[in-house]
Every structure is written in structure tokens, then in C-alpha cells.
Amino acid sequence: MTLVVKDKSIVVPGEILAQGMDHVPAQGTFRENENIIASQIGLVNINGRLIKVIALSGRYIPKVGDMVIGRITHISFSNWAVDIGYAYEANLSLKEATSDFIARGADLSQYYDYGDLVTTKVIGVNKQKAIDLTMKGPGLRKLKGGRIIQVTPSKVPRIIGKQGSMISIVKEATNCKITVGQNGLVWIQGEEPEKVRLAEKAIHKIDQEAHKEGLTDEISKFLKEKLK
Amino acid sequence: MNINKEYIESLLIKNTRLDNRKFKEYRKITIETDVSPKSALGSARVKIGDTEVIAGIKMDVGEPYPDTPDEGAMIVNAELLPLASPKFEGGPPGVNAIELSRIVDRAIRESKAIDTKKLCIKKGEKVWIVFIDIYPINDSGNLFDAAYLAAIAALKNTKMVKYDAKTEKIVYEKTNKSLPLLNLPIECTIVKINDAFLVDPNYEEEEAMDARLTVAVLEDDSICAMQKGGDQPLSIEEVLKMIDLAIEKAKDIRKKL
Amino acid sequence: MINLVMQKALLPVLDLSEFPNTVIDVFVELTQTDAGTRCAGINAAALALADAGLAMKDLVSSISVGKVGDKVVVDLSKEEEDFEGGSTDIPVAFMPRTNKLTLLQLDGNVKKDELKQALEMAKKACQTIQQIQVKALKEKYGESK
Numbered sequence: 001m002t003l004v005v006k007d008k009s010i011v012v013p014g015e016i017l018a019q020g021m022d023h024v025p026a027q028g029t030f031r032e033n034e035n036i037i038a039s040q041i042g043l044v045n046i047n048g049r050l051i052k053v054i055a056l057s058g059r060y061i062p063k064v065g066d067m068v069i070g071r072i073t074h075i076s077f078s079n080w081a082v083d084i085g086y087a088y089e090a091n092l093s094l095k096e097a098t099s100d101f102i103a104r105g106a107d108l109s110q111y112y113d114y115g116d117l118v119t120t121k122v123i124g125v126n127k128q129k130a131i132d133l134t135m136k137g138p139g140l141r142k143l144k145g146g147r148i149i150q151v152t153p154s155k156v157p158r159i160i161g162k163q164g165s166m167i168s169i170v171k172e173a174t175n176c177k178i179t180v181g182q183n184g185l186v187w188i189q190g191e192e193p194e195k196v197r198l199a200e201k202a203i204h205k206i207d208q209e210a211h212k213e214g215l216t217d218e219i220s221k222f223l224k225e226k227l228k
Numbered sequence: 229m230n231i232n233k234e235y236i237e238s239l240l241i242k243n244t245r246l247d248n249r250k251f252k253e254y255r256k257i258t259i260e261t262d263v264s265p266k267s268a269l270g271s272a273r274v275k276i277g278d279t280e281v282i283a284g285i286k287m288d289v290g291e292p293y294p295d296t297p298d299e300g301a302m303i304v305n306a307e308l309l310p311l312a313s314p315k316f317e318g319g320p321p322g323v324n325a326i327e328l329s330r331i332v333d334r335a336i337r338e339s340k341a342i343d344t345k346k347l348c349i350k351k352g353e354k355v356w357i358v359f360i361d362i363y364p365i366n367d368s369g370n371l372f373d374a375a376y377l378a379a380i381a382a383l384k385n386t387k388m389v390k391y392d393a394k395t396e397k398i399v400y401e402k403t404n405k406s407l408p409l410l411n412l413p414i415e416c417t418i419v420k421i422n423d424a425f426l427v428d429p430n431y432e433e434e435e436a437m438d439a440r441l442t443v444a445v446l447e448d449d450s451i452c453a454m455q456k457g458g459d460q461p462l463s464i465e466e467v468l469k470m471i472d473l474a475i476e477k478a479k480d481i482r483k484k485l
Numbered sequence: 486m487i488n489l490v491m492q493k494a495l496l497p498v499l500d501l502s503e504f505p506n507t508v509i510d511v512f513v514e515l516t517q518t519d520a521g522t523r524c525a526g527i528n529a530a531a532l533a534l535a536d537a538g539l540a541m542k543d544l545v546s547s548i549s550v551g552k553v554g555d556k557v558v559v560d561l562s563k564e565e566e567d568f569e570g571g572s573t574d575i576p577v578a579f580m581p582r583t584n585k586l587t588l589l590q591l592d593g594n595v596k597k598d599e600l601k602q603a604l605e606m607a608k609k610a611c612q613t614i615q616q617i618q619v620k621a622l623k624e625k626y627g628e629s630k
Contacts, residue, residue, distance in 0.1 A: 012622045013498070013535050014543030014582045030542070037582070039500070039540040041622055056626050058538020061503075087507050115230050129505060147235040154538070187231075193239050197248060211627050264517045282516060310512040318512065363514070 007046040011038040028053030060153035060183035066122045069181035085183045090131035117143040146189030151207045153184035158210040173223040174199040233436040240424040254428040261385040270386025274378040278368035283378035292355040300347020300355040304333035306362040313367035335444035339452040343408035369430035376415035413444040416474035443474035494578040494588035520563040546611035547578035550603040581615035
């Protein structure tokens with residue numbers, strides 16, 4: 001019947017969010033008898049009867065459809081192993097790596113070599129934590145040049161913004177190409193080092209202050225100030 | 229990651245670094261002493277940027293080394309705590325932990341920073357042994373300089389305990405007597421990436437480096453210890469250039485103690 | 486042995502089914518010790534696990550209680566642990582919401598009534614500790630108002 005916490009408040013594991021049977025526990029929460037309890041540190045999000053906690057911390061957990069930035073860690077006869085920052089390695093098969101015809105015994109490192117960074121998409125995740133990736137798709141490619149930084153994966157939606165609105169502000173102000181992976185890796189490429197640094201700072205600022213209201217305006221102001 | 233190494237190299241051509249520092253610029257250095265008053269006789273916490281190291285000093289009484297019967301002894305121990313970096317694993321010290329201990333040890337020993345002659349209790353039989361324990365709390369590049377500064381600051385902060393010759397036991401009460409120190413060498417680490425020499429490498433610069441030189445410099449600008457690291461070789465001119473940088477920076481850092 | 490009891494104290498709140506075939510390493514460094522070390526370690530580890538974003542059913546709060554001489558006390562100091570007139574050390578840990586024990590050890594000599602009293606005091610103390618842990622987490626994550 002009763003909500004014990006306010007929407008958008010910060011809660012910690014074990015905290016009681018609601019009592020009674022009126023609400024339904026979703027991501028980041030669980031039901032224990034009459035209570036709905038937070039299982040992670042994060043922001044409460046109440047949507048009608050659904051209560052969820054959006055995690056403010058934690059490693060990336062892959063979902064089908066996510067675009068991520070991964071690093072090639074192993075090359076086999078017919079696939080590559082890719083580190084996407086999860087507790088388990090992801091798999092890129094020959095079939096999904098390229099539309100080219102690859103002969104048996106060909107040198108796979110010609111396509112993707114150890115240590116290469118790629119933008120790739122998650123196409124499968126099963127219960128045993130096997131993860132399948134593809135390089136076939138718009139914008140998916142091996143990364144050349146630029147700089148990689150790391151942000152908190154759960155803040156990525158905020159960093160990108162609705163339909164890319166937040167990250168576009170940063171791109172325009174700093175004249176940089178920026179690709180944000182759902183796994184928290186961000187690729188920045190720009191001509192001027194100070195602008196790249198500024199983009200970095202702005203992105204880290206969004207990461208730190210993701211829970212604040214009016215962040216879009218603040219970031220615009222921040223960028224304008226620094227560019228004077 | 230190779231992308232970041234290429235990026236660092238492209239910045240060096242434009243005369244700048246990832247965090248906008250100059251090649252000769254150190255990150256912010258803070259030194260706090262007496263951070264572990266109950267369990268150590270002297271202690272310090274040093275931060276260089278986000279790199280953080282804690283050092284503690286303990287003393288015990290033991291037999292002197294046979295070749296220095298009237299001098300005290302010193303043992304440096306560094307443990308690369310898994311807490312400090314995803315690269316460090318638990319267990320007995322690996323080569324990197326040992327390198328860290330040895331570099332700090334060498335600078336303090338060769339410079340005679342501790343006046344070991346004043347640590348003799350009974351010649352040939354009993355001397356004070358100084359234990360220097362070093363614990364990195366966060367590795368964000370350049371653990372060597374932070375560890376060294378923490379060790380020296382902890383030594384300066386140390387108050388001795390007393391030895392009761394009659395009962396042959398140590399009286400564990402801190403006196404007002406400081407550890408007898410003679411010299412204060414300062415250690416500076418410089419890395420080479422392509423043709424650039426950078427002091428105080430941060431985490432990414434360390435990963436990208438070709439070679440590294442750690443130099444310990446005394447107050448009179450003489451050099452008492454050196455260690456080269458990294459996979460690539462250095463020419464003599466390059467070494468001399470790096471030493472000049474170390475001598476210049478040591479002066480600034482010494483003022484902070 | 487300390488690491489075993491610490492691990493057992495923390496396990497009940499974790500849901501490890503999200504990470505099959507993996508190990509979660511918890512490294513605890515004690516920079517200065519003065520009795521109650523495993524309790525301080527557990528409090529810190531619980532915070533670190535929450536900070537790491539792992540799914541937890543509750544936090545874990547820990548304190549040592551015991552008997553010094555003939556008095557039942559909370560949070561024994563080193564001198565109290567070593568008291569010549571007799572000392573019993575009882576480190577405990579609770580899951581604060583349900584008040585269930587995840588750590589319970591005893592070293593010394595107490596009567597059942599004294600133990601009961603000590604455990605009640607421990608329960609209250611752990612409630613206080615949990616509030617401090619919650620405050621620390623919320624402050625870090627930006628509840629700055």
C-alpha cells in the first residue's frame with residue numbers, strides 16, 4: 001500500500017522501498033513478504049506500479065542489441081574472443097565478422113588483430129553467459145586513432161541523452177567525433193588536444209552528476225565557459 | 229591499449245600530455261605524517277596526483293651484519309596490494325614488488341640517509357634494525373617516487389623506543405628521540421616515450437613508455453642510486469639528459485618534506 | 486581463519502547466480518589494528534561490495550561485544566581484550582533488516598544470560614553501524630543536500 005521512499009531518491013541494498021502488495025518489483029529490487037527491497041545502490045524509479053532501482057555503480061551486463069566497444073583478446077581458427085568489460089568474454093564468429101569470403105586457414109589477424117578496438121553489437125546472450133557479437137551493421141568498425149576513456153556503464157543512457165541529445169551538445173561544442181559504448185567505453189577523436197580534453201571532462205562530469213536535474217543546461221553552460 | 233599509446237604520442241608532438249601537464253611538471257604532491265600512530269613508530273601517506281602510498285616504520289633489536297659490527301641495519305619491504313591496481317594479485321611479492329622495495333632501499337642505503345653508526349647498542353652483538361614497510365593504496369602511475377617520499381617522510385616522523393640492556397628487552401614507549409638521519413636523497417622517475425622525456429608518468433604514460441629511469445639525488449646534486457626499467461634501451465646522452473631533469477626536479481620536491 | 490569467517494559473514498547477502506563460474510575477490514587491508522579487526526573488515530567489505538554494484542539482499546554490520554571482568558560491553562578495545570581479570574570476546578555480524586546473524590564467535594567464558602544480553606546489545610550497536618554505512622554510501626553517490 002505505501003511507498004516508503006520518494007521517486008529519484010538514492011537507496012542502498014537492503015533498504016525498504018514499499019510495503020504491501022500494490023507495487024511490482026522490477027530491476028534492482030526484490031520482494032520479501034510484504035516488502036519491496038532494493039538490491040543495489042541506485043536511484044529509485046517509480047513507473048505506475050513498477051518500482052525499479054537504476055544502479056549507480058557496477059560492471060556492464062550485456063543485453064542483446066547493445067553497441068559496445070570491445071578489445072580483441074584471442075584469435076582462433078574460426079572466431080575471435082573479445083573483452084567487452086564483462087566477467088565473461090564475448091565471441092565474434094567468422095560469419096558475423098565480415099561479409100567477405102574468408103578461405104579456410106586464412107590469417108584472421110588481417111581482419112582483427114590482438115589488441116584491436118572495435119565497435120561491435122551484441123546479438124546473443126544465453127544463460128550460461130555465452131555472448132555473441134557482430135561486426136555487420138551500420139557504424140560497426142575497427143577503431144583507428146582517437147582516445148578511449150572509461151565511464152560508469154549505468155550512466156551511459158544519461159551521457160547519450162534522449163536520442164543522443166546530451167552527447168550531441170558535447171560533440172558540437174568540442175568538434176569531436178564521439179562514440180559511446182553501452183559498456184562504458186567512450187571513443188573520442190578530435191583535431192585539437194584541448195578540445196579532446198574538454199570533451200573528456202564534460203563526459204566525466206555527466207557521469208558524476210547523472211542524477212542531478214537540469215544537467216543538460218549545466219553541461220551546455222560548462223562547455224561555453226571553458227571555450228571562452 | 230594501443231589507441232591510447234598512439235594518442236599520447238600525437239600529443240607529445242604538440243608538446244603536451246594527457247592531463248595538460250608540461251613534460252617537466254609533477255602532479256600535485258601531498259605529504260601527511262603520523263597516519264598510523266598506534267602501530268608504527270613513524271608513518272606517512274603520500275599522494276602524487278591519484279597515486280597514493282602509505283609507509284610505516286618499526287624498529288627491533290638484533291645482531292649486526294658481520295661486516296658492519298657497529299652499525300644498525302635496515303630492511304625495506306613493499307607489498308603491491310591488490311587494492312591498489314587491477315594488475316596486482318595477492319600472494320608472495322612478485323618481481324615488481326621486489327623492484328619497488330629494492331629501488332627505495334638502494335636510495336636510502338647508499339645515501340646513508342639513516343645514520344646507522346648511531347644505531348649501535350653493543351658492538352658486534354646488538355644493534356637497532358629499522359623496518360620500512362611500504363603499501364601502495366592506489367597505483368595511478370609513478371609508484372616509485374610516491375613510495376620513496378612516503379618512506380623518507382615516515383623516517384623523518386619516527387620517534388625511537390628504548391632498549392633496556394639489563395632485561396634485554398625493548399621498552400615500547402615512544403621517546404622524544406628522532407631517528408638519526410644524515411642525508412635526504414630525493415628520488416625522481418622519468419620516462420621516455422619516442423623522443424620525449426616526461427617526469428612523473430601517470431598510469432597511461434607508464435603503460436605507453438619505452439624506457440624509465442629512476443634517479444636518487446642528494447642535497448649536493450650527487451647521484452646515489454639509479455635504476456633503469458622498461459623494455460627499450462637508452463643511449464648515454466639520453467641517460468644524462470634524464471639525470472639533469474632528475475637533479476632539477478629533486479630540488480623542488482625536497483622543499484615539500 | 487579470519488578470512489573464512491569474514492567470507493561466511495558476507496555470503497548470505499550476495500546473489501552469486503548472476504555470475505556463474507566466477508570468483509569475487511575481496512581484499513581487506515588493515516592499516517592500523519586495535520582489536521575488533523574482523524568486524525571493521527566486514528563493515529568495510531560490505532560497503533565495498535555495495536559500492537561495486539553487486540546485487541545484495543542487505544548490508545552486513547559487525548561489532549564485537551563481550552564481557553570484561555563482570556561487565557557486558559560493546560566494542561572491546563585491545564586493553565579490554567587482554568584484561569587480566571578475565572575477558573570474553575564475541576565478534577558478531579548482523580544483516581540489519583532481518584536481524585539475522587552471519588558471524589558469531591566466542592572466546593572466553595560467559596553464562597547464557599550474559600550471552601543473551603551481549604547479543605541484544607550487539608543487535609542495537611549494529612543498527613547504529615548500519616546507519617553510518619548507509620550515510621557513507623549515500624554521501625558518495627551524491628545525496629549532497
